[in-house]
Amino acid sequence: MDPSHTPRAAAFFDVDCTLLSINSGRAWFEYQRARGEISVWMSLRSVMWLALYRLSLLDYDTVTAKVLEPYRGVSASKVDGEVQAWYEAHIEAHVCARGKAAVERHRAAGHELVLLTSGSRFLNARVAAHLNIPHVLCTEVQVDESGALTGDYERPACYGAGKVHWAEEFARRHGISLAHSHFYSDSFSDRPMLERVGHPYAINPDPRLKRFARARGWPIEDWSQS
Numbered sequence: 001m002d003p004s005h006t007p008r009a010a011a012f013f014d015v016d017c018t019l020l021s022i023n024s025g026r027a028w029f030e031y032q033r034a035r036g037e038i039s040v041w042m043s044l045r046s047v048m049w050l051a052l053y054r055l056s057l058l059d060y061d062t063v064t065a066k067v068l069e070p071y072r073g074v075s076a077s078k079v080d081g082e083v084q085a086w087y088e089a090h091i092e093a094h095v096c097a098r099g100k101a102a103v104e105r106h107r108a109a110g111h112e113l114v115l116l117t118s119g120s121r122f123l124n125a126r127v128a129a130h131l132n133i134p135h136v137l138c139t140e141v142q143v144d145e146s147g148a149l150t151g152d153y154e155r156p157a158c159y160g161a162g163k164v165h166w167a168e169e170f171a172r173r174h175g176i177s178l179a180h181s182h183f184y185s186d187s188f189s190d191r192p193m194l195e196r197v198g199h200p201y202a203i204n205p206d207p208r209l210k211r212f213a214r215a216r217g218w219p220i221e222d223w224s225q226s
C-alpha cells in the first residue's frame with residue numbers, strides 16, 4: 001500500500017483528570033486561597049458561578065469570563081512565574097504513568113501529539129514540555145501591548161463544542177484526518193469531540209460518560225492509580 005495514501009492522524013489528549021490525575025483548575029484555586037490571594041468573597045462568588053453553571057443556568061463562556069475578570073490588568077509574566085512555581089511544586093507529580101505510556105504509543109505510531117484542554121497556556125505549555133508534546137490547543141487569554149491580561153479570551157473557549165472548533169482548525173492547518181484521529185477524555189462535557197474522532201477513549205470517566213461510553217462500545221480505561 002502506498003503510504004502517501006494513509007491519512008495523517010493525531011492523538012488529542014484532555015489534561016485535567018485525564019493526563020493529570022487531578023483537576024488543575026480546582027488545584028490552582030485552592031493554592032491561591034491557601035496563599036491568601038483569593039478573598040472569602042471571591043471564593044463565594046466563584047462557587048456560586050460554578051453552581052449556576054452545573055445547573056445549566058450559565059454557559060461555559062460566561063463562567064470563563066467571570067473567572068478571568070479579577071486578572072484584568074495583571075501582568076502575564078507575573079502570572080506565568082506564579083504558575084511555574086505552582087506547577088513544579090504541586091502539579092508535575094500528578095502526570096500519570098498510563099497517560100505517558102499512551103503518549104509514547106502514539107508517538108511511535110507517527111501521530112501528531114496535541115493537548116486539547118479548557119485550561120490556560122500558562123500551565124499546559126509546561127505539561128506539554130514535560131511530555132514532549134509539540135501542540136497545545138487551549139483557552140487563549142488576551143494580553144495587551146503592555147503585557148497585561150485584558151480579562152478576555154479568544155472565543156470560543158476550548159471546552160465542549162469549542163474543542164471541536166479548535167481541533168478542526170488544527171486539522172485543516174496540519175492536513176490531519178479527524179476520522180483517523182484519537183481523543184482521550186474523562187468528561188461527558190467532551191462528548192462533541194469524542195464523537196468527532198474515529199477513536200474515542202473514556203479515561204477515568206465521570207458517571208455520565210461511563211454510561212455513554214458503554215452504550216457506544218468505546219474503550220474505558222482507569223489511569224487514575226498510575
Ligand SMILES: [Mg+2]
Pocket residue numbers: 014015016017018185186187
Ligand atoms: Mg478533563
